[in-house]
Amino acid sequence: MRVLPDTGPAPFVRALAGHGDRPAVITADGRLSYAELAERVDALAARLGPVRRLVLLAGANRVDELVAYLAALAGGHPLLLVPGDHDAAATELTRAYDPDVVIRRVDGEVVLDERRPGSRHELHPELALLLSTSGSTGSPKLVRLSSANLQANAEAIAEFLDIRDTDRAATTLPLHYCYGLSVVNSHLLRGAALILTGLSVTDRCFWELFRAEQGTSLAGVPYTFDLLDRVDFDRVPLPHLRHLTQAGGRLDPERVARYAALGRRRGWRFFVMYGQTEATARMAYLPPELAEHRPEAIGVPIPGGSFRLRPLPDRPEPDTGELVYAGPNVMLGYAERPSDLTLGRTLAELHTGDVARRGPDGLYEIVGRVADFAKIFGLRVDLRRVEEHLRQAGVEAYCVGTDRELVVAATGAHHPDRVRRLAAAAAGLPARVVRAHPLAELPRLVNGKPDLAAVRALAAPPAAATVPTGTGPEQLCRLYAELLDQPEVGPDQSFVDLGGDSLSYVEASIRLQELLGDLPADWHTVPIRDLARPVPDRPAPRRVLETGVALRALAIVVIVGSHIPLFTVKGGAHLLLAVAGFNFARFQLTAAPRQERIRAALRTVGRIVLPSVAWIAAAGAVTGDYTLTNVLLLNSVLGPHDGATEWQFWFIEALVYILLAAAALLAVPALDRLERRLPFGLPLALAALGLVTRYDLPGLTSHGHVPSAILVFWLFALGWAAARARATGQRVVVTAIALITVPGFFGQPLREAFIAAGFALLIWVPRLPSSRSVNRVAGLLASSSLYIYLIHWQVMPLVGPWSRGAALVVSLAVGVGCAALARLAARRLRASHRAQRARSVRSHALPPRAAQSWSFAPSLPFHSVSRAVRPARATARHGAHPAGRRGSP
Structure with a gap:
């Protein structure tokens, strides 16, 4: 057994306590000062003991894992850092290296498994950290890093980024990934704070935490910037942001220039960086002031480092060759087996494998890979150049080569034949030796880099590539x-x-x-x-069935059955207003910016209004039953209010009006911010406001007709509040309000009990036991409920006199069929639009636009509708008000 060497841990680890009470780690649950962090690190280091042992840590962006990482370094124990979210990689590396101590999370708790009191390994005195070269694959090839490597790279990064003790960096990258780890090291070096989180940049909670803690730094790989574009990053207010950094692969020059310009306008700096795990993360950076004009460059060496270009016979161009880096952050060497852990330094400089060109301005630019060539039928093919040609044609792709074929994995709405022809032309190969595979998304490793092994797997013959159907x-x-x-x-x-x-x-x-x-x-x-x-x-x-889906399916059946009438079950439409509010909160009130929320709400209105107006107009033209105000969904406002068919579509009108009111609410910036700050309190306040008209405290009904949307809005708001009720106490409050306010609304106890029972189920029982056949039927009925409701008014008079049961079945079947046809037509229109847009893009030689919306504002469905009165002729007899207390079904 070997006691601790004199070399000791990196100075930035030893200096943690010296930063005192400054915040070191900020999470959604609280903070740790540097003094508190140092105390926890020292305690765990003491537990690991004075004898050097090989420690394997399953890393994650959590406080306990961060403490374990620092404690291993502080105690001088060589640390093998593996991904905490890929058990297979951790298992494979544990088998390959037989660590003395394993630290991992089990059932939510971090467990320290001391497999032996000493060490079975001979560990070189300089060895501090072992990182995988291949993401999460579990490959035994590791990079050996020393404490001096970690310290030198942290100092260089802190210098060119000008990291200050007031900075606060979000951990947008995994701890086990060298780039993410360098963010941690460089900020701890300067006494800055880490906003420690595992949330994605597409998550609303991430931005809430980052803004609340006045975050100053964000780091990302190219895929991170795909996500930032998706969330409309240019619209996200970040007043404290100082710098945005990018590494982990080549970012498209157009995007580099765009982000650099955005940073210049917004007052933050955009750093494009270049690095490899073998250099403890980073070797070069592009000064932000040059990024707009030289976006294709990787820049200049980091402080303390230097480049040279090794001549290549295949690249005779001047100032071009393999990029070779030297500096104090270059690794000790590789390890491929436990016996390699005893080795000291085995190389003095790093041959990157990248082909680079040095421009007249002194900036370096990567122009290819030494190994990114394939010999296919004797022809030498530059795979990265093929990818670049495809990208210029609007096709995002990864390429690999075998002895007999070029394999292309491509995304987007591109026909494989076109991709094959483009790739063949770029490679100078016949199209018959190019195989194109359309994929939903290009395969990436956990660190965001291309997963070329996954692309190579596509080269296997189809018979050898069969895998069991699964749920990967x-x-x-x-x-x-x-x-x-x-x-x-x-x-x-x-x-x-x-x-x-x-x-x-x-x-x-x-x-x-x-x-x-x-x-x-x-x-x-x-x-x-x-x-x-x-x-x-x-x-x-x-088999289970979501309660909301079950309620929607049940409601449309009982509504149509009651209208026939085959039976009488009242209250379905009013219950579904609460379900509509519940789903509005789930699907509409996402982390999207205010403008996207508004657009999503308006799209939802359009999905209800367009088919409703089209069908009512067509049915009215044939039967003469409907007025212009019915067609325009204005009957509850403009009347007439006493016709035989005037109230058939009151629920559609009420839902549309309420959604428009919600969109108007979100359009007010202060209210939009209030909803995000008080997601439960705002809808509860709106429900209280709606109860004013539910109880008609202003006496509106005494002055004439009141639109039904005003009378029933409280149910929608109460459903909204139910979806936002996270704690048991909040659910109790919403349930109690429903149980107090629903009774007396109609003066019909059974109807009110039906609504209250359904509402309670929605809140307290999210899923119901079911079967596959029930799920299928319920899904069809719930998703087709709008069309069933619209069409059953015309089916009933035709089939009802012959058989009421048949009228119900035919109404449901025809509605389901029409819904399927409508979805098919919509898909074909979207496909046609995409094809037309792709042709337009190709004709202008522009790449396809990236995903646009910041955050996924989905549309609210039509939650089954009900009319509030008996069938058409019965309405005239009874004169019932649809939404009030006077007997609407």
Whole structure:
């Protein structure tokens, strides 16, 4: 056994306590000062003991894992840092290196597993950290880093970024990834604070935390910037942001220039950086003031480092060659087996494998890879140049080569034949030796870099590539693409990211339950990657049906059945107003900017209004039953209020008016901010406001007709509040309000009990036991409820006199069929629009536009509708008010 060497830990680790009471770590749950952090680090280092041991840590962006990382360094224990969210990689590296101590999270708690009191390894005195070269694959090839490497790189980064002790950097990258780790080291070096979080930049909570804690620094790989574009980053107010950094792969020069210009306008600096794990993260940076004019460059060496260009026979151009880096942050060398841990330094400079050109201005630019060539049928092909040619043609792709073919993985609405022809032309190959694979999203490693191994797997013959049908990310991506008619679906996107609404939500939830079994309540906001489950030993899924879906399906059946009348069950429409409010909060009130929320609400209105107006106009032209105010959904405002068919569509009108009012509410910046700050309090206040008209405290009904939307708005607001009720006490409050205010609204106890019972189910029982066949039927009825309601008014008079039961069945069947036709027509229109847009883009030689919305504002469905009176002729006899207390069904 070997005691601690004299070299000791990196100085920035030893100096933690010297920063005193300054904040060191900020999380959503609280803060740790540097003194508190140092105390926790020292305590764990003492527990690890004075004997050097090989420690494996499953890293994560959490306080306990950060303390474990620093404690291993502080105690002089070489640390093998592995991803905490990929058990297979951790298991493989544990098997390969047999660590003496394993620190990992088990059932939510960090566990320190001391496998032996000493060490079975000979550990070089300078060895401090071991990082994988291959993301999360579990490859045994590791980079050996010393404390001096870590310190030198942290100092260089802190110098060129001008990190100050007042800075606060968000951990947007994993702890086990060298780039994410360098953010931690460089900020701790300067006594700055870390906003420690594992949230994605597409998550509203991330931006709430970052703004609340006055974050100054964000770091991202190219895929992070795809997400930032998706969330309309240029519209996100970040008054304290000082610098945005990018590394981990080449960012498109157009995007570099755009972000540099945005930073110049907004008062923050954009640093493009270049690095490799072998150089402890970073080797070069592009000064922000040059980024707009030289966006293709990687810049200049970091302080303390230097470059040279090794001549290449295949690249005779002047000032071009393999980029070779020297500096104090260059690794000791590689380890591929435990015996390599005893080695000291085995190289003095790093051959990067990148082909670079040095411009007249002294800036370096990467122009290729030494190893990014393939010999296909004897022809030498530059794979990265092929990718660049495809990108210029609007095709995002990764390429790999075998002896016999060029394999291209491409995304977007591009036909494989076109991709194959473009790639063949760029490579100088016949098209027959190019295989193009359309994918929902290009495969990436956990650090955001291209997963070329996954692309190479596509080169296997189809017969050898068969895998069992499962529920991995790829299968779920294909399912989401099918359900949402999206050409591009990635594993880091969620249902709401992809614009899913509650019509598609019904089918998606049922299809996913068939594959995965019980789903989490918030599955629609969970990334696809986190929903995926392994195939082996998966138990048969337990069939459940979401209560909201069940209520919608039940309601449309009882509404149509009551109108025939086959039976009489009243109150369905009013219950569904609460369901509509519940789903409005779930799907509309996302983390999107205010403008996108408004657009989403208006799109929802359009999805209700357009088919309703079209059908009512067509039916009115044939039957003569409807007036112009019916067609324009203005009957409850303009009347007439006493015709035989005037109130058939009161629920559609009420829902449309309420949604328009909600959009107007969100259009007020102060109210939009208030909703985000008080997600439960605002709808509760709106429900209280709605009760003023529910009890008619102003006496409005004595002055004439009152639109039904005004009388029933409180139910919508109460459903909204129910969706925002997270704690048990909040659910109790909403339930109590419903139980107090629903009775007496109609003066019909059974009807009021039906509404109250359904509301309580919605709040307290999110899912019901079910079966596959029930789920299928309920999904069809719930997702087709708008069309069923619209069409049943014309089916009833034709079939009802012959058989009331048949009238119900035919109404449901015809409505489901019309809904399917409408969805098919909408998909074809969208496909036609995408094709036309792609042709337009190609004709102008521009790349396709990136995803636009910041955050996934999905549309609210039509939550089944009910008319408030008996069938048409009965209305004239009874003269019942649709939404009031006087007997509407």
